[in-house]
Amino acid sequence: MKDKSMDFAFRYGAIIVIIGVIAFFGIKLPYFFTYSNLTDILGSISIVTFVAIGVTLSLIVDGFDLSVGATVSLTTVVTASLMIWYQQPLAVVIIVPLVIGAVIGLLNALLIVKLRIPDLLATLATMYIIGGIHKTYAQGYTIYNHMQFPDGSKAAGEMDPTFLLIGQGKWLGMPISVILLLITVAAVHIFLTYTKYGRQMYITGGNEEAARLSGIKVKKVRTLAYVAAGIFAAIGGIIYASKVGSGQIDAGSPLLMESVAAVFVGFSVFGAGKPNVIGTFIGSVLIGVLVNGLTMMNVQYFTHDIVKGGVLVLALAVTFYVLNRSRT
Amino acid sequence: MKDKSMDFAFRYGAIIVIIGVIAFFGIKLPYFFTYSNLTDILGSISIVTFVAIGVTLSLIVDGFDLSVGATVSLTTVVTASLMIWYQQPLAVVIIVPLVIGAVIGLLNALLIVKLRIPDLLATLATMYIIGGIHKTYAQGYTIYNHMQFPDGSKAAGEMDPTFLLIGQGKWLGMPISVILLLITVAAVHIFLTYTKYGRQMYITGGNEEAARLSGIKVKKVRTLAYVAAGIFAAIGGIIYASKVGSGQIDAGSPLLMESVAAVFVGFSVFGAGKPNVIGTFIGSVLIGVLVNGLTMMNVQYFTHDIVKGGVLVLALAVTFYVLNRSRT
Amino acid sequence: GIKKEPAASQASGAAGETPKTEAVTGPLSGKRVALIMEFNTGTFSQQYVQGVKEEIAKFGGELTTFVADNDKAKMVSLLDSAINQKFDVILTDHGDSLLEPGVKKAVEQKIPVVVFDAAISVPGATVLSQNDQKMAELTLEQMKKDINGKGNIVKVWVAGFAPMERRQLAYGAFLKANPEIKEIAAFGSAQNPALDTQAKMEAILKQYPKGEITAVWAAWDEFAKGAARAIQQAGRDEIKVYGIDMSDEDLQMIQDPKNPWVASAAVDPTDIGRVQVRYAYQKLNGDQTEDSVVLNPVYVQREALPDKQISTSELSQYVEGWGGSTQGIKDWMSEYGITAK
Amino acid sequence: MTKDPISLDMEHISKQFSGIPALKDVRFSVIGGEIHALLGANGAGKSTLMKILSGAYQLDEGTIRLNGYKLQLGSPREAKASAIHCVYQEVDAALVPQLTAAENIMLDQLASADGGWWKSPRALQQRAREALQQLGADSINIHRKVSDLTLAEKQMILLARILIQDAKVIIFDEPTAPLSQEETDAFFRIVHLLKARGVACIFITHRLAEVTSHCDRVTVMRDGSHVFTGETSGLTINDLVTQMLGKPFEEEFPKIEAPIGELLLEARGLRRGGKVKGVDLEVHRGEVLAVVGLVGAGKTECSRLLIGADSLEAGEIRLQNRSVRLSQPADAAALGIVSVPEERRKQGILIQENVERNLSLPLLTRLSTFGFVNRRRERQLADSLVNQLGIKASSVKQEVKYLSGGNQQKVAIGKWLETGADVFIFDEPTKGVDIGAKSDIFRIINELALAGKAVIYFTCELDEGLGIGDRIAVMCEGVIVKEFKRGETSQEQLLYYASGGQEVEA
Numbered sequence A, B: 001m002k003d004k005s006m007d008f009a010f011r012y013g014a015i016i017v018i019i020g021v022i023a024f025f026g027i028k029l030p031y032f033f034t035y036s037n038l039t040d041i042l043g044s045i046s047i048v049t050f051v052a053i054g055v056t057l058s059l060i061v062d063g064f065d066l067s068v069g070a071t072v073s074l075t076t077v078v079t080a081s082l083m084i085w086y087q088q089p090l091a092v093v094i095i096v097p098l099v100i101g102a103v104i105g106l107l108n109a110l111l112i113v114k115l116r117i118p119d120l121l122a123t124l125a126t127m128y129i130i131g132g133i134h135k136t137y138a139q140g141y142t143i144y145n146h147m148q149f150p151d152g153s154k155a156a157g158e159m160d161p162t163f164l165l166i167g168q169g170k171w172l173g174m175p176i177s178v179i180l181l182l183i184t185v186a187a188v189h190i191f192l193t194y195t196k197y198g199r200q201m202y203i204t205g206g207n208e209e210a211a212r213l214s215g216i217k218v219k220k221v222r223t224l225a226y227v228a229a230g231i232f233a234a235i236g237g238i239i240y241a242s243k244v245g246s247g248q249i250d251a252g253s254p255l256l257m258e259s260v261a262a263v264f265v266g267f268s269v270f271g272a273g274k275p276n277v278i279g280t281f282i283g284s285v286l287i288g289v290l291v292n293g294l295t296m297m298n299v300q301y302f303t304h305d306i307v308k309g310g311v312l313v314l315a316l317a318v319t320f321y322v323l324n325r326s327r328t
Numbered sequence C: 001g002i003k004k005e006p007a008a009s010q011a012s013g014a015a016g017e018t019p020k021t022e023a024v025t026g027p028l029s030g031k032r033v034a035l036i037m038e039f040n041t042g043t044f045s046q047q048y049v050q051g052v053k054e055e056i057a058k059f060g061g062e063l064t065t066f067v068a069d070n071d072k073a074k075m076v077s078l079l080d081s082a083i084n085q086k087f088d089v090i091l092t093d094h095g096d097s098l099l100e101p102g103v104k105k106a107v108e109q110k111i112p113v114v115v116f117d118a119a120i121s122v123p124g125a126t127v128l129s130q131n132d133q134k135m136a137e138l139t140l141e142q143m144k145k146d147i148n149g150k151g152n153i154v155k156v157w158v159a160g161f162a163p164m165e166r167r168q169l170a171y172g173a174f175l176k177a178n179p180e181i182k183e184i185a186a187f188g189s190a191q192n193p194a195l196d197t198q199a200k201m202e203a204i205l206k207q208y209p210k211g212e213i214t215a216v217w218a219a220w221d222e223f224a225k226g227a228a229r230a231i232q233q234a235g236r237d238e239i240k241v242y243g244i245d246m247s248d249e250d251l252q253m254i255q256d257p258k259n260p261w262v263a264s265a266a267v268d269p270t271d272i273g274r275v276q277v278r279y280a281y282q283k284l285n286g287d288q289t290e291d292s293v294v295l296n297p298v299y300v301q302r303e304a305l306p307d308k309q310i311s312t313s314e315l316s317q318y319v320e321g322w323g324g325s326t327q328g329i330k331d332w333m334s335e336y337g338i339t340a341k
Numbered sequence D: 001m002t003k004d005p006i007s008l009d010m011e012h013i014s015k016q017f018s019g020i021p022a023l024k025d026v027r028f029s030v031i032g033g034e035i036h037a038l039l040g041a042n043g044a045g046k047s048t049l050m051k052i053l054s055g056a057y058q059l060d061e062g063t064i065r066l067n068g069y070k071l072q073l074g075s076p077r078e079a080k081a082s083a084i085h086c087v088y089q090e091v092d093a094a095l096v097p098q099l100t101a102a103e104n105i106m107l108d109q110l111a112s113a114d115g116g117w118w119k120s121p122r123a124l125q126q127r128a129r130e131a132l133q134q135l136g137a138d139s140i141n142i143h144r145k146v147s148d149l150t151l152a153e154k155q156m157i158l159l160a161r162i163l164i165q166d167a168k169v170i171i172f173d174e175p176t177a178p179l180s181q182e183e184t185d186a187f188f189r190i191v192h193l194l195k196a197r198g199v200a201c202i203f204i205t206h207r208l209a210e211v212t213s214h215c216d217r218v219t220v221m222r223d224g225s226h227v228f229t230g231e232t233s234g235l236t237i238n239d240l241v242t243q244m245l246g247k248p249f250e251e252e253f254p255k256i257e258a259p260i261g262e263l264l265l266e267a268r269g270l271r272r273g274g275k276v277k278g279v280d281l282e283v284h285r286g287e288v289l290a291v292v293g294l295v296g297a298g299k300t301e302c303s304r305l306l307i308g309a310d311s312l313e314a315g316e317i318r319l320q321n322r323s324v325r326l327s328q329p330a331d332a333a334a335l336g337i338v339s340v341p342e343e344r345r346k347q348g349i350l351i352q353e354n355v356e357r358n359l360s361l362p363l364l365t366r367l368s369t370f371g372f373v374n375r376r377r378e379r380q381l382a383d384s385l386v387n388q389l390g391i392k393a394s395s396v397k398q399e400v401k402y403l404s405g406g407n408q409q410k411v412a413i414g415k416w417l418e419t420g421a422d423v424f425i426f427d428e429p430t431k432g433v434d435i436g437a438k439s440d441i442f443r444i445i446n447e448l449a450l451a452g453k454a455v456i457y458f459t460c461e462l463d464e465g466l467g468i469g470d471r472i473a474v475m476c477e478g479v480i481v482k483e484f485k486r487g488e489t490s491q492e493q494l495l496y497y498a499s500g501g502q503e504v505e506a
C-alpha cells in the first residue's frame, strides 16, 4: 500500500506539480486558457525545446553538450547573413546552418570519442571557440536587413519572407515553429523508444564498455548523438533568425541553461529518471507556462527566477526523494 | 623509452603549453614581463580563482556546483548593501556574506545529500533561486555609494575605505587580493594533500560506496564540501564588491563558466587527471595571461575566445590522449 | 563576397568619408589610445566603436580595445592594466561607479580619461553622458500627446544599469505628474532581451485584450524591438511603442509603417564615439575641458522620416541634430581635418 | 587480547528487498580462533547476511551479539568500532580507483574519526608497504593508481587493508575467486595467522576444496535459510554439495565428445603491450580449446584481442582461412566471433536493463523491421532463451542487477546463442558461480560444441580446463608454452608449465 503510493508519487509527482502550476494560473488568470495564449506559450518555447532535444540526445549517450548555446548563436548569424549578405536561395539558407551544426557535432565527437577528452571539458572548449567564431564572423554586429557596414555601404539583401514564415507564420492559429516542434518531439520519441538505434543509444549511455563488447558500435552511436545535438541546435538557430527577423549576436548563450533546466525537469516526468524527449518537452512547457503566467500576473520580473527555481526543486525533490527511498 | 616520453607528455604537456603561451607573449610584448603587469594579471584572476577553488572542492567530492556564480552575485550585493544601506561595521560586512555562502552550501547539500537530487540538477535549481533572490533583494538595482532610491531619497552610507583595500589595496606593489589568494591556494593545497579531511574528500569523491564502507561520514564530507564551495564563492563576492566599489547586479554569472574552465585546465596540470587546487590556480593564471596578452597584442577581441578555446583543447588533448593511450 | 550596395552618395557627416590612408603627422599623432568597454556586441556598440576608431584615425592615433564581456570586475582589472601599460589616453564605455578608483588613479598619473555613460565624478576626468532624463521625457511627452493624456501603458525596463535607472527617474516623475496615465504591467529581462521581451509581451497582450492597453514604453531599444514584434504578430495595431536609443537596425523598424514602434529618442552612437575622442585629444593638447559633457538626444519619429529606407548615416538630412555633432571640436583640430561645418 | 575467545552470534535474522525476502530467520555463529566457512548456491543470501554483520545493510528482524552484548550496527563505521571487518565480494565497491595503492590500503586510517588530522604521505606509504610484505605481495607498486591494477592485485590491497586492523571478526566474501594458486596459498597463510591470533574468520567461497582443507566449521545456507552447521572434519565435498543444493549431485564436468570439423579461427603471433607476447592458437568446429594459465598470464588481454576489443600491435587473426581485421567488437560479432567477458557486471551484462533487453541486444537488427524493434518477437526470444538456459528470474522484465551471479552469467552467454555466431570465447565464466550454475554453463558449452561451434575457454582453474577442453593450451607470461590433447595431461603437469617450467626433454 505504502509502496504503491510511493510509486505513484514517483511516477506522477512531477506531473502533479506541473498540473498544479497550470491549474493555479488557469484559475487566477481569465485569459490563460485561451487557444491563442496556449499557442503563444508553445511558440515561445519552440527554440529552447529544439536545443533541449539536442541536449537530451547527448545526455542519453551519457555525454553533455555545453556548446549548444554557442551553436545557436553561430547558426542564427550565419542564417541571417546568407540572406542579407549573400542573397542565397532558401534551400542554401536552411542547409548551410544544418551542415554547420553537424560539423560542430563532429568536432565535439572528435574531441570526446577520438581524443577521449571528457565531455564537459571538450564541449566547454568548443563553446568558447564557436562563440569566438560567430562574433568574428559577424564582427560583433547584429545582422539585419540592408545593414550598414562600417564603410558606409549597405548590405544588398534582406530576410526572405518565406523564410520568416518558419518562425512567424501560423497555420490554423498554430505557429509553424510549434507544428515543427510537435512533429519533431513525436518523431524523436518514436525513434528513441521503438527503434533499435534509440535503444542502442540508451544502452551505450548506460554502460559503454558492456555495450561495446556486445557488438554495438559505440563510437558511431556517440558520434551520431553529438551530431544530432549540433543539428538540433542549428534548427534552434534557424528558427531564432526567422522569429526575430535578424541575426542577433550572442543570441544562444542564455539558451544553454534554460534548455538544461528543461531536460532536467524532464528526468522527473513519469518517473523516467533518465533523459527522455517527452519529459524534455514537458519541462520546456513548464518553464514557458511559468514565464507566461507570472508575467500575466504582473509579478516583479526579478522574482520569476525564484519561482522557476522553486518549481524545479519541487519537481526534482518529489521524484528523487521517492526514487531513492524505493531503491534502498 | 616510448612509455617514458608518453608519461612525460602527460605530466608536463599542459604545463608546456602554458609556458609556451607565456614565452610567446614575453617575446612579443615589451611590457609583458614587468612586475606590474604580472601582478595585474594575478589581480585580474583573483575573484574567479576563489570561485574556482570552490568548484574544485565540489568536484573533488564528485559533485558539481552550478550555483557559485549566483552566490557571488548575491554576496556582492549584500556586502555593498550592508555598508551603503545599513552602515554596518566592517566585521559584519565580512561575516554576513560568508554566512550566506555557507547557508547556500547547506541548501545545496540538503538537496543533494539529503534529498539525493543529482548535483547538476540541484545546483541548477539553486542557481535560479539565488539569482532571483539577489535581484529581489536589490530590487534589480545596482548598489552604489549614496544611491538614489526609486522614491527619490538617497542612501546614507558608502563603501568603507578599509573594506575597499581588500580589492584595491596593494602591498609592495602586490594587490592584497592576490596575497589573500596565494595564501588560500597554499592552505587549501596543504589541506587537501596532507590532512585526513582532505584525503577523505578525495576518497568520498573517488568512490562514495568505498568511503562509506570504510567508515567515512560521507554525508558530512560532501556537505562540508558544498559549504566550502559556498564560502569560497562568498569570498569571491566580497572581493568583487571591494574591487568594483559597488554591488553590481548579476555580477557573478559570467564567473561560472570561467571558473569551470580554470578547474578543467587544472585537471591537466602535472597529469593529475583529477581536480586539484594547484592546477586550478594555474588554469586560472593561463586564462588571465591569455586575456592580458591578447589584449596587449591588440588582437580582435572577438577572436580571444577562439584562442582561449583552442588553448583549452590543446591542453586537454595532450593530457587525455596520452592518459588514455597508457590505459589501454 | 558580401553583396553590398554603395554608400548613399548624399550621405553627410564623417561616416561617409573614408578615413585617411596616409599616415597622419602632427604633434598629437602616434598616441596610444585604450578603449575599455563593458561589452561590445550589438549594433549600438559597434557603431560607437566605429566612431571612436574613425576619429582616432584622423588624429593618427592607435586604438587598443579592452572588452570585459559583461564582467564588471574584469572591467576594473582591464582599466588597471591599461593604466599600467602607460597608454596615452584612456576611454571607457559603460561600467558605472566601479570605474571610479581606476579613473582616479589614471588622473593622478596624468593620463587623460574620458568616460562614457558611467555615473562617476573624478575631477580632471571628463564624463560624457547621454541625457537620459531628456530622452525619457522626449518619448514620454510624445506618447502623452499621442494618447491624449490618458490610458493604460506597459513599461519594459530593468534596473541594474545606470542609464536605465536614470530613465526610470524621469518615468516615475512622469507618472506622478500624469495621474490619468496608468502603468498596468511592467516587465523586462536583460538576459536574452530579443526573445524574452517578445514572449512576455505576448502574455501581456493576452492578459489585456484589445482596448486595454494604450501604449508601450520601452526604456531600451532591445526591449522596443521585442515588444514591437509581439504586437505586430498579434495584429494589435492599436498599440504604439515608444523606445529609447536607436541604432541603424532600429531605424528600419521605425520607418516600417506596419511596425508599432513609432518613435525613439537617441544620440547617434557614432557621434558619441567621435565626441569622446575629441575631448580626449583636447586634454592631450592641454586644453581646459569641462568634467561633464552631456550629449543632447534627438527625437526621431516615423512622420519625420522619408518613405525610402535610409540608414543612420543619412538620418541627419531628415532629423535635425542627428549625426555631425560638433561638440568638442576646437579650431586647432582643423590640422587633422576636423572642422565644425 | 582477551583470555576467552570472542563469540559472535546472529539470531533470527530476516531481511527483505522491496518485499522479497532474502534472509528468513537465519542464525549464524562464529567464535574467535576459528575459520568458519559459509556456503550456499548463488543467491542463497551469504553476502546479504555478511553485509548485515558489517553494517552495510540494516536487518529487518533479529539480534546480533558479541560476547553476549547486543550490537546495534547502523553503519560500517559502527561495525568497525566493534572490530568487525569485511572484505567485500565486489572488490571495486571497496576501492577508490583514482587513488594510489598505498592510500587504498590505509583507507580506514584516513577514514577514522580519531588519530591526528595530519597524514604524512610517507608514513602512510611505509605502513602500506609493510602490510603488503606480510602478504608476500610486495611486487605491487604502492604508488600506482588502483584503477591500473589487476583484479588479483586489487584483492591483495583489500587483504592488506584488513591486516593492519585490530580486528576481532573478519569476513572474507569470496576472496580467493580471482587469486592464483600461489596467491591463494599466501592468503591462507595469513588467515591461519589471524586465526592463531584469536580472530574469528568467516570465509565464503565456491571452491569447496578450500573448505575441507582449511576451515574448522561450516555453515550452509539455501534460499535465504540456514540449513546446516557443523565441523568440517569428516565432511566430504559431496556432502557439502548435497547440503547446498538440497539434493545429491553426481557429475561435475560431464564432457560430451563432439565431432571436430574444419579449422575455423586461427591466431598467429598476437602481440599487445607487455601482456600478450606472440600468441598462436587455432580452434576447429566442434572443438573446445581450453587455454589455462595463472592469473596475470595474459588470458584476458588475449581474449580481448580475439574480438577486437583492443587493437593488435602485431599478429594476424584468420577466420576460415581469411585474414580479418577487427577494429571493434562489433566487427568480430558481425563475423561470428563473440565473447563472454570476465568482468560480468561491468562488461558482460547491462545491470540496469532487464533480462529481455539484455538478451535481445545483439539481435536487435534481426528483431527489427525498418529499424523498429518488434516487441512481440523480442519477448518470444527472451522467453525461449530463459527456458533453454534455465535462467531463474521472476520475469523477463526483471532487472539483471537483482539476479544472482550464476544467472547473470547465463544472461551474458544467452544473448549470443541466437546470433548464429561460430566462435565463442569464454573468459573465466565460472568465476563466482555456484556449482549448480557451473554445471549448467558446462552443459551449454557442450551443446555449442555439438552444434558445430568453436569454443575457446580461458581459465585459471586447471581442473576445469582438463574437464572441458578437447585440447588444452597452457599460457604463461603472454605466450602459449605448451599444448596437450584431452586426456594426455594432468593438473600437476599443467601447473608446471603454467608457472614457467621448461620442457625437460627439449
Ligand SMILES: Nc1ncnc2c1ncn2[C@@H]1O[C@H](COP(=O)(O)OP(=O)(O)OP(=O)(O)O)[C@@H](O)[C@H]1O
Pocket (backbone or CB within 6 Å): D017, D018, D022, D040, D041, D042, D043, D044, D045, D046, D047, D048, D049, D089, D401, D402, D403, D404, D405, D406, D432, D434
Ligand atoms: N540490494 C539488493 N536489492 C535487491 N535484492 C538484492 C540486493 N542484494 C541482494 N539481493 C538479492 O538477495 C538474494 C541474496 O543475495 P546474496 O548476494 O546475499 O547471495 P549470495 O549468497 O552472496 O550469492 P553469490 O554466491 O552469488 O555471491 C538474491 O536473490 C539477490 O538477488
Ligand SMILES: Nc1ncnc2c1ncn2[C@@H]1O[C@H](COP(=O)(O)OP(=O)(O)OP(=O)(O)O)[C@@H](O)[C@H]1O
Pocket (backbone or CB within 6 Å): B327, D147, D148, D149, D150, D151, D152, D178, D275, D293, D294, D295, D296, D297, D298, D299, D300, D301, D302, D342, D428, D459, D460
Ligand atoms: N596495463 C594495464 N593497465 C590496467 N589494467 C590492466 C593492464 N593490463 C591488464 N590489466 C587488467 O588486468 C586484468 C588481468 O589481465 P591479464 O590478461 O594480465 O590476466 P589473466 O591471465 O586474464 O588473468 P585472470 O585470471 O585474472 O583473468 C584484466 O582485467 C586486465 O584488464
Ligand SMILES: [Mg+2]
Pocket (backbone or CB within 6 Å): D046, D047, D048, D089, D173
Ligand atoms: Mg555473494
Ligand SMILES: [Mg+2]
Pocket (backbone or CB within 6 Å): D299, D300, D301, D342, D427, D428
Ligand atoms: Mg582474465
